[in-house]
Amino acid sequence: MKTIEGKVVILGAQGVGKTMVICRYITKMFNRRISPTIGAAFYTCNINLERGKVKLQIWDTAGQERFRSMAPMYYRNANVALLVFDLTKHSSFNEIKSWVMELKRNVDKTMVLVLVGNKSDLVSQRTVDAEEASQYATSIGASYHETSAVCDDGGVESVFVAAAAGLYDLSEENHEHLNSLRINDSIRSILNSDDQPASPSSEDCLADRSIAHGIHEKPHMCC
Amino acid sequence: MANPEAPGVDDVIAEPGIEPGASAETMLVTTDSFEEYEQEMSNSIDDRQMKESTTSTISELQEDIREAPPTPTAVSPTEPKPEPPDDLELEDNTQQLSLNSLEIDPLRNTTWLAQRKHIFILSQAGKPIYSRHSSEDKLVTLMGVMQALVSFVQAGNDMIRSVHAGDTNFVFVVKGPLILVTVSKTLESVPQLVLQLTYVYNQIVSVLTQSQLTRVYEQRRNFDLRRLLTGSERLIDHLLNFMDKEPAFFLGAIKCLPLLPSMRDAISQTIVQTCGKIKNLVFAILLANNQLVTLVRMKKYFIHPADLHLIQNLVASSESFKTVESWTPICLPKFDSNGFMHGHVSYLAEDCQACLLLLTVDKDVFYSLSDAKQKIVEKLRRTNCLEAINESMNKASITTAEIGLPEMRHVLYKCKSTAQFWSPGFQPPYTTDEEIERLLGLYQCLHHRLHAPNRPLKLIFQQLDKETMLAWVTSGFELYLTFEPLVTKPDAINSVSKLLKWIKKEEERLFILNSPTF
Ligand SMILES: Nc1nc2c(ncn2[C@@H]2O[C@H](COP(=O)(O)OP(=O)(O)OP(=O)(O)O)[C@@H](O)[C@H]2O)c(=O)[nH]1
Ligand SMILES: [Mg+2]
Numbered sequence: 018m019k020t021i022e023g024k025v026v027i028l029g030a031q032g033v034g035k036t037m038v039i040c041r042y043i044t045k046m047f048n049r050r051i052s053p054t055i056g057a058a059f060y061t062c063n064i065n066l067e068r069g070k071v072k073l074q075i076w077d078t079a080g081q082e083r084f085r086s087m088a089p090m091y092y093r094n095a096n097v098a099l100l101v102f103d104l105t106k107h108s109s110f111n112e113i114k115s116w117v118m119e120l121k122r123n124v125d126k127t128m129v130l131v132l133v134g135n136k137s138d139l140v141s142q143r144t145v146d147a148e149e150a151s152q153y154a155t156s157i158g159a160s161y162h163e164t165s166a167v168c169d170d171g172g173v174e175s176v177f178v179a180a181a182a183g184l185y186d187l188s189e190e191n192h193e194h195l196n197s198l199r200i201n202d203s204i205r206s207i208l209n210s211d212d213q214p215a216s217p218s219s220e221d222c223l224a225d226r227s228i229a230h231g232i233h234e235k236p237h238m239c240c
Numbered sequence: 241m242a243n244p245e246a247p248g249v250d251d252v253i254a255e256p257g258i259e260p261g262a263s264a265e266t267m268l269v270t271t272d273s274f275e276e277y278e279q280e281m282s283n284s285i286d287d288r289q290m291k292e293s294t295t296s297t298i299s300e301l302q303e304d305i306r307e308a309p310p311t312p313t314a315v316s317p318t319e320p321k322p323e324p325p326d327d328l329e330l331e332d333n334t335q336q337l338s339l340n341s342l343e344i345d346p347l348r349n350t351t352w353l354a355q356r357k358h359i360f361i362l363s364q365a366g367k368p369i370y371s372r373h374s375s376e377d378k379l380v381t382l383m384g385v386m387q388a389l390v391s392f393v394q395a396g397n398d399m400i401r402s403v404h405a406g407d408t409n410f411v412f413v414v415k416g417p418l419i420l421v422t423v424s425k426t427l428e429s430v431p432q433l434v435l436q437l438t439y440v441y442n443q444i445v446s447v448l449t450q451s452q453l454t455r456v457y458e459q460r461r462n463f464d465l466r467r468l469l470t471g472s473e474r475l476i477d478h479l480l481n482f483m484d485k486e487p488a489f490f491l492g493a494i495k496c497l498p499l500l501p502s503m504r505d506a507i508s509q510t511i512v513q514t515c516g517k518i519k520n521l522v523f524a525i526l527l528a529n530n531q532l533v534t535l536v537r538m539k540k541y542f543i544h545p546a547d548l549h550l551i552q553n554l555v556a557s558s559e560s561f562k563t564v565e566s567w568t569p570i571c572l573p574k575f576d577s578n579g580f581m582h583g584h585v586s587y588l589a590e591d592c593q594a595c596l597l598l599l600t601v602d603k604d605v606f607y608s609l610s611d612a613k614q615k616i617v618e619k620l621r622r623t624n625c626l627e628a629i630n631e632s633m634n635k636a637s638i639t640t641a642e643i644g645l646p647e648m649r650h651v652l653y654k655c656k657s658t659a660q661f662w663s664p665g666f667q668p669p670y671t672t673d674e675e676i677e678r679l680l681g682l683y684q685c686l687h688h689r690l691h692a693p694n695r696p697l698k699l700i701f702q703q704l705d706k707e708t709m710l711a712w713v714t715s716g717f718e719l720y721l722t723f724e725p726l727v728t729k730p731d732a733i734n735s736v737s738k739l740l741k742w743i744k745k746e747e748e749r750l751f752i753l754n755s756p757t758f
Pocket of ligand 2: 035036037052053054077078079080
């Protein structure tokens with residue numbers, strides 16, 4: 018069985034719940050005492066798919082305006098972008114569109130995109146409907162998920178499974194042109210398990226000129 | 241003197257070696273108490289803009305250590321920045337006052353008007369940026385008046401410094417493109433208030449850098465700085481509350497976590513050995529309960545206590561550091577106001593809540609620092625250092641009663657040569673926030689009188705209603721003491737001498753007497 022390793026960047030406006038979602042996934046708990054991210058935070062996690070193992074290195078970026086110019090340092094080497102917006106704030110959904118344009122402009126290689134509408138528990142305050150979001154997701158070749166970090170019903174898990182599956186597909190599709198996506202067969206991966214990955218910006222792109230973002234995985238919709 | 245045995249203060253001074261905590265080695269820049277104030281006062285209007293440092297420590301450092309060709313820096317987004325969301329979630333720092341009347345006009349709200357210390361920040365163009373006790377956009381008119389006052393006096397080629405009306409002081413600081421104003425009913429002196437405003441300014445520089453701050457206003461005089469500061473009001477709020485409670489700021493000193501010197505050395509050495517090979521690492525700072533456990537520095541570079549205070553403020557106000565490794569840009573205004581350092585920030589372990597900051601000028605070394613941190617923690621665990629840190633963190637600070645000084649209630653001891661201070665635990669009556677703040681206020685008054693620019697004093701003995709205060713400054717230390725109200729002078733002096741002996745005996749545990757380098 019193959020083990021692959023990839024980098025994930027989480028992008029989205031301030032306060033949409035990026036940190037909550039990743040914390041929910043990693044700790045399976047809801048942590049009320051989270052403050053705004055300062056700079057960026059780094060997580061790793063392993064996901065077992067039926068097809069194989071995926072090791073994710075995740076950068077949770079800060080949405081505050083003052084950190085905006087640092088985002089390229091994190092998305093430049095990413096294989097997956099989780100684009101998170103707040104279902105109760107239409108402006109945060111609009112911001113996703115400028116993120117996608119920025120990614121298209123600055124990232125040459127193929128990237129898995131996962132669109133995440135968070136705070137689905139706030140049903141009555143909702144201003145972005147599922148239809149609109151999922152249409153937009155299709156138009157950029159992303160899968161679409163709705164999550165609630167407060168009362169999770171499996172949506173959070175589905176986001177990370179989609180990221181892992183997307184990476185897996187990517188590794189099978191374009192073997193030669195992968196950038197910073199590492200594929201190991203199981204034995205090598207054990208041997209190399211602790212060699213050092215590169216820093217956010219030190220790795221140079223092995224450019225794959227296609228801008229065909231996206232994965233062709235059917236979205237793991239939650240109940 | 242009634243008691244012939246009681247030594248005079250000079251006898252105590254004369255005792256050799258009684259300057260507890262003194263050391264020739266230090267990692268902190270030692271400062272004069274009113275450095276900021278004097279700098280403010282001596283700046284003429286014209287050189288004010290110029291003086292903001294023109295040299296850059298960070299680029300110097302980067303030059304020094306750049307052997308390998310520099311890796312290209314982050315691609316700057318060509319995309320125009322997305323507009324901020326319409327409904328910026330400005331953190332609401334109003335306490336639960338009668339919010340309704342605040343909504344309409346804070347100036348008509350008696351609770352708001354009665355606040356002991358207001359802080360306002362506005363741009364030179366008069367645009368509101370921050371208000372401590374209400375949302376700043378309700379204060380457009382008030383800030384307009386402040387701006388008018390400042391520019392009116394400026395037009396006469398002068399600077400407005402302070403206005404005094406009854407028990408209220410209005411203090412102004414004009415720095416770079418910003419105007420900072422405090423309206424204070426506390427007993428703090430003008431220099432002390434200037435110092436606090438300067439800290440607030442430095443906090444803003446710490447999140448934006450001086451150069452970015454200058455640039456945005458050069459591009460647009462009318463710029464709305466709140467756009468860049470959203471999320472950082474929290475840091476300013478916290479800093480202001482911190483300064484109301486912590487003597488560290490007016491003392492210009494740092495408090496250390498008490499530790500056996502062998503343990504502290506083991507911790508420092510672990511950091512030195514693990515990080516020694518990582519290039520471009522400038523400071524490694526370990527904080528526990530917001531006290532300094534150790535600080536390892538690159539040779540040649542020192543840290544200013546004011547920068548360390550901002551780091552302490554950042555750590556204390558950022559819950560999000562606790563659960564995860566962060567990679568955070570930090571500007572240290574005294575170190576280099578024009579550039580960011582990059583900080584690997586993490587807590588040592590779930591079972592050891594001490595915060596380690598590894599500060600570098602190289603933004604590409606996150607993963608090496610992350611590895612190093614892992615190794616440091618493993619080693620500290622093996623050598624029982626984590627346990628030692630925990631033990632000290634969990635132990636209540638010793639009180640003067642426990643030291644065997646029944647007539648002494650509390651004390652601040654600052655060692656000048658190392659910019660470190662020590663204070664015991666609070667004991668009755670100083671057990672409520674109000675009492676602690678009142679005590680701090682008394683210390684600040686003494687501090688002001690000792691350092692009054694026109695007539696500095698060496699010794700103050702003051703019998704008040706609720707306590708007797710003694711303050712004493714020598715070339716080696718500053719001492720601020722609180723006694724029972726009816727203590728006699730000889731008894732007080734006697735116990736000072738006992739206290740100094742005790743601190744001397746404990747100095748290796750209470751202070752950091754060496755200054756490890758990478
Ligand atoms: N009701 C509800 N609130 C949420 C949810 N997720 C996050 N929040 C709240 O939204 C606020 C912001 O959450 P964060 O995770 O810090 O947001 P962020 O996107 O990481 O913000 P930055 O780090 O500043 O970019 C917090 O107060 C959370 O309590 C959710 O699913 N439902
Ligand atoms: Mg966050």
